[in-house]
Amino acid sequence: MQARRSLFTTFIQGLTEMLAFFPVLLLLAILTVNENVYFWLTGLFVLLCLLVMIRSKMKKRPIVLIIAGIMAIGFSLLIGQDILAYLSSAVIGFIAAYRGVQYAETHREQLLPSRLLWTFGVPGYFFGYMLFSYFDSLVPYRGLLSGIGILFIIIMLFVTNRDLLQKESLSKDQKHRTSREMKKMNYSYLILTFLLVLILTNFQVIQSFLYHTVRSIMQAFISFVELFSNDEPPMEEQPVQNSQQMLPGMETGEPSKFAQVMEQIGIVVGIILIIVAVLFMLSLLFKKVRRMVKKAFLFIWDALKQVFTSNRFEQSDSEYTDEKENLFDWKNWRKEKQEEIKDRLQGVFGRKTNYDKLASEEKVRFLYREISRELRQQDKWQQSMTAHEVLAISEKEWDNLQRMYDQVRYGQDSLGVSSESELQSIWNKLRNK
Numbered sequence: 001m002q003a004r005r006s007l008f009t010t011f012i013q014g015l016t017e018m019l020a021f022f023p024v025l026l027l028l029a030i031l032t033v034n035e036n037v038y039f040w041l042t043g044l045f046v047l048l049c050l051l052v053m054i055r056s057k058m059k060k061r062p063i064v065l066i067i068a069g070i071m072a073i074g075f076s077l078l079i080g081q082d083i084l085a086y087l088s089s090a091v092i093g094f095i096a097a098y099r100g101v102q103y104a105e106t107h108r109e110q111l112l113p114s115r116l117l118w119t120f121g122v123p124g125y126f127f128g129y130m131l132f133s134y135f136d137s138l139v140p141y142r143g144l145l146s147g148i149g150i151l152f153i154i155i156m157l158f159v160t161n162r163d164l165l166q167k168e169s170l171s172k173d174q175k176h177r178t179s180r181e182m183k184k185m186n187y188s189y190l191i192l193t194f195l196l197v198l199i200l201t202n203f204q205v206i207q208s209f210l211y212h213t214v215r216s217i218m219q220a221f222i223s224f225v226e227l228f229s230n231d232e233p234p235m236e237e238q239p240v241q242n243s244q245q246m247l248p249g250m251e252t253g254e255p256s257k258f259a260q261v262m263e264q265i266g267i268v269v270g271i272i273l274i275i276v277a278v279l280f281m282l283s284l285l286f287k288k289v290r291r292m293v294k295k296a297f298l299f300i301w302d303a304l305k306q307v308f309t310s311n312r313f314e315q316s317d318s319e320y321t322d323e324k325e326n327l328f329d330w331k332n333w334r335k336e337k338q339e340e341i342k343d344r345l346q347g348v349f350g351r352k353t354n355y356d357k358l359a360s361e362e363k364v365r366f367l368y369r370e371i372s373r374e375l376r377q378q379d380k381w382q383q384s385m386t387a388h389e390v391l392a393i394s395e396k397e398w399d400n401l402q403r404m405y406d407q408v409r410y411g412q413d414s415l416g417v418s419s420e421s422e423l424q425s426i427w428n429k430l431r432n433k
Helices: 002-020 022-032 037-057 061-079 083-105 114-134 139-168 180-201 203-226 257-285 287-308 330-349 360-377 387-394 396-410 419-431
Strands: none
Touching: 002 022, 002 037, 002 083, 002 114, 002 139, 022 037, 022 083, 022 114, 022 139, 037 061, 037 083, 061 083, 114 139, 360 396, 360 419, 396 419
16 A cells, blocks of 8 residues: 555656646647647556656566666657657657656655755746647637646645655655644645635635626525515616716726826836735745845845945044955856756766765765755755764764774774674665664
8 A cells, every 4th residue: 555655646747747848848849749649648658657656566677677768668659759859859858757667766856856846847837838829720729738737736845745744754764744623724725725716716706706606596585475476567677877968978998197207116026026016925945045035135225325325434533444345156156057057967968876886994984975965955955064964963773884984984894794794784774864
């Protein structure tokens, strides 16, 4: 039962990634296999699910990759109609199959974090909707794109909520289970929020529905009361005449200058409110955006104070100049971003290290890197940390690893055979987390 639940969770994770890139996949399907669009998209998801199940049963990765290539070629031959359809179906099919293999081997947060899904998914649907509205051949699929986009946002809300609960629990275990009451409370909050958004966006429709419902109930009640009243014919309601027809001479004129100015001011205020709302949502999801917004606000506030303050510098007899140091280093920030993107690309496309094929000294360094990666995920990592500090704040169980790490780095003798069992036990603990 647990294995089935794990497979189902992996299928949902793969489906979420496909939904993030759905506008691109839909456009490729329309351009290559126009008549079999839905069959082509469904086939990609089926390939991903099949390779997840095959990889979970088979341990030899090269054989699984050969099977993935054969299934991708068979998929292209089954659905293709020309050379372009054959090639595109084979390439995209193999990519979907390979992602299924990766999902069976690695956790989703290491392959494609939720913030990257937000980064690529939402702009993709935004620009995709404009593209599908501009070309006549793509207009019939615009409704499908909108529906899938709403589904993607709903799924990502629950995924992000679960990731935040996992992070706030301060648990190192990726399979940590949050309490059922906490999950129910968060899911209920998300559902109520989504329903409130639907009510606000469709307020006129709901208002019309409530009006006609109440009106029908009142008419039914009045008809029921009239059955027991006198036999007098019911009074017919006089149609209400439009009040504007009783005022001749009124002509529709152009809006005044004041109305035009107020309209422009309203548009500017609306754009500012939208930008503030987007920044507020991003700051709730990402800490880095929160810091950037705070720095930008402080920068604007300091600039305004300098503009409206008369004495910017105070003159003294010693001709001392108060110099302010800029705490934001553009070069370090760019270097950090380059290293972060490099690590993400290696996590997405890199091959998983085979622990059993490493030497004893390489196993010690590999285990140290795994523990350091856990600290980065918990926001406890600092670049100034030494190896002893990293192992000290993680757990006390890694004292033996610290001793062997010092021996590998500073000692001249190699590790003995007796250390293999200790390294294997440490690796089993890290792998079971």
